[in-house]
Amino acid sequence: MTYVKRKKLIFSVLMYFVAIPLTILLGVVLFNDRQYSIISIIIAGLACLPFFIRFEKSNASSREIIVIATMTALAVVGRIVFMALPGFKPVTAIVIITAIAFGKDAGFLTGSMSALVSNIYYGQGPWTPFQMLAWGFIGFLAGMIFYKKEKPNMILLIVVGIIGGVIFSLMMDVWTVLALDGAFTMSRYLIAISTSTPFMVLYSASNAAFLALFTKPILEKLNRIKVKYKVFTA
Amino acid sequence: MGGANSMKYFHNCHPVVMFSYLIGVIFITMFTMNPIFIGISFLCSISFTFMLFGAKETVKSLLLAMPMIIIIALTNPLFVHKGETVLFFLNNNPMTLEAMIYGLFAALMLVSVFYWFKCYNRLMTSDKFIYLFGQVIPKLALMLSMMLNFVPKFIKQFKAVDESQKAMGIYSGSSYTDKIKCKFRVLSSLITWSLENSIETADSMKARGYGLKGRTSYSVFPWKTSDKLLMSYFGVMIIIVTVGLFTGYADFDYYPKITRMSFEIIPILLYFGGFILMFTSTIMEIKENMLWHYLKSKI
Numbered sequence: 001m002t003y004v005k006r007k008k009l010i011f012s013v014l015m016y017f018v019a020i021p022l023t024i025l026l027g028v029v030l031f032n033d034r035q036y037s038i039i040s041i042i043i044a045g046l047a048c049l050p051f052f053i054r055f056e057k058s059n060a061s062s063r064e065i066i067v068i069a070t071m072t073a074l075a076v077v078g079r080i081v082f083m084a085l086p087g088f089k090p091v092t093a094i095v096i097i098t099a100i101a102f103g104k105d106a107g108f109l110t111g112s113m114s115a116l117v118s119n120i121y122y123g124q125g126p127w128t129p130f131q132m133l134a135w136g137f138i139g140f141l142a143g144m145i146f147y148k149k150e151k152p153n154m155i156l157l158i159v160v161g162i163i164g165g166v167i168f169s170l171m172m173d174v175w176t177v178l179a180l181d182g183a184f185t186m187s188r189y190l191i192a193i194s195t196s197t198p199f200m201v202l203y204s205a206s207n208a209a210f211l212a213l214f215t216k217p218i219l220e221k222l223n224r225i226k227v228k229y230k231v232f233t234a
Numbered sequence: 235m236g237g238a239n240s241m242k243y244f245h246n247c248h249p250v251v252m253f254s255y256l257i258g259v260i261f262i263t264m265f266t267m268n269p270i271f272i273g274i275s276f277l278c279s280i281s282f283t284f285m286l287f288g289a290k291e292t293v294k295s296l297l298l299a300m301p302m303i304i305i306i307a308l309t310n311p312l313f314v315h316k317g318e319t320v321l322f323f324l325n326n327n328p329m330t331l332e333a334m335i336y337g338l339f340a341a342l343m344l345v346s347v348f349y350w351f352k353c354y355n356r357l358m359t360s361d362k363f364i365y366l367f368g369q370v371i372p373k374l375a376l377m378l379s380m381m382l383n384f385v386p387k388f389i390k391q392f393k394a395v396d397e398s399q400k401a402m403g404i405y406s407g408s409s410y411t412d413k414i415k416c417k418f419r420v421l422s423s424l425i426t427w428s429l430e431n432s433i434e435t436a437d438s439m440k441a442r443g444y445g446l447k448g449r450t451s452y453s454v455f456p457w458k459t460s461d462k463l464l465m466s467y468f469g470v471m472i473i474i475v476t477v478g479l480f481t482g483y484a485d486f487d488y489y490p491k492i493t494r495m496s497f498e499i500i501p502i503l504l505y506f507g508g509f510i511l512m513f514t515s516t517i518m519e520i521k522e523n524m525l526w527h528y529l530k531s532k533i
Contacts, residue, residue, distance in 0.1 A: 038261065041264075061440075062439045063433055065377055066433065066439075067432065069377045070384060070428050073385050073388055073428070074428060077388040077389055120382070123352075180306065182340070185314070217422055221422075221425055225433070
């Protein structure tokens with residue numbers, strides 16, 4: 001994917017250094033520093049926006065669009081078909097592997113769209129923008145570190161998988177606290193973390209296991225598609 | 235009245251109207267911690283849920299929500315020690331009445347947002363969602379519509395492969411790791427199949443001129459007069475209520491001491507406006523139901 005780079009950079013900078021601080025200021029002034037739940041939802045949405053706009057402005061081919069759509073659908077299907085095995089959700093792993101093969105932008109899109117689409121099945125809610133941002137960010141991070149590596153460093157990859165699980169859990173806990181208290185309180189955050197720790201551990205472990213076992217076969221398939229059909233080669 | 239089977243007004247109104255209404259109402263609910271506003275939103279969200287889902291579903295979800303509300307209200311003093319009215323001390327920490335009441339209304343606010351979203355999920359079908367965003371974000375909307383096509387297709391294929399593998403006796407043990415291994419083998423075959431297939435779809439799209447300039451698309455959602463009227467009504471009401479909330483007439487403090495409710499003319503008008511706005515959805519459905527039963531009785 002090639003982009004209008006300069007324009008895009010200015011937009012991202014504006015978004016991250018002007019729009020988001022303005023939103024926070026709005027929260028302080030208009031809501032007397034109290035209603036951060038709504039502010040945080042807006043911020044999570046704004047943070048996703050530059051990636052989506054970049055994708056809209058790019059001249060991504062129909063093949064590239066459809067490959068991202070397929071990977072996202074696979075991540076969602078993974079979440080649904082593995083439902084019988086508690087705690088084992090391959091979404092994060094599929095997002096990370098997609099990012100390794102196709103780059104950070106494809107990773108962000110796959111991650112955030114997986115959240116949006118799987119919530120069509122599990123129910124949308126105020127948490128949707130958070131999940132979109134969290135999974136998108138994990139994809140982006142993986143793309144930054146591993147892009148184009150035929151054989152990614154397994155230990156580093158597992159570490160990223162574990163961190164991915166932890167990031168996802170910690171970010172969703174922030175949302176829980178904001179939703180209840182309106183503002184961020186450390187004591188509530190610690191309680192939220194402690195109640196979600198078992199899930200976090202299970203989730204991170206399943207990410208690590210999935211990545212350790214299945215990165216190679218899936219990555220081979222994706223790289224084959226990449227070479228055979230010339231997608232994401234730019 | 236109610237019931238899940240009769241006609242729904244909001245199913246037939248224009249997606250833009252329905253989307254703006256629900257998002258507006260959800261935002262207003264989250265804007266404020268004013269107990270009266272939250273109470274209004276809570277009641278209206280439940281009545282709308284009742285109209286869309288019927289009594290059984292509503293009662294069932296309320297039975298789940300009520301304990302949650304009570305637990306949040308009772309545990310909030312454990313986290314927040316602000317407030318003047320100390321009820322008792324626990325581990326040298328004051329448990330205050332204010333914190334408990336705040337917890338109650340925070341929980342009610344959350345539950346009302348959940349109920350509005352429940353209605354949103356019922357009304358906002360994926361075709362409407364894609365119609366709404368297809369103009370603004372064509373590529374992402376196209377991607378979204380493809381995903382929504384792929385997901386059931388992939389699940390079907392997954393089941394087909396899964397069952398044939400089971401029939402062939404390839405599934406080895408019944409332990410957790412064995413299950414994962416077998417499921418992964420199916421997923422792996424699904425990945426190859428789906429990627430190859432989807433590339434074919436992409437080429438076919440390209441051959442038919444996808445992305446060329448000047449292509450139009452067909453819309454199944456007519457912009458009726460009733461939609462225009464309803465949209466302007468919702469727009470005006472949402473703006474009035476939001477501005478009213480911003481001007482601080484409905485400000486409410488829980489700490490250190492709970493504000494006394496003011497019953498002056500402006501706050502009361504504001505509550506009334508909020509009620510009218512949030513109750514409109516229920517009224518529309520009641521009206522539609524009555525019309526439905528009336529027409530049915532004539533057959």
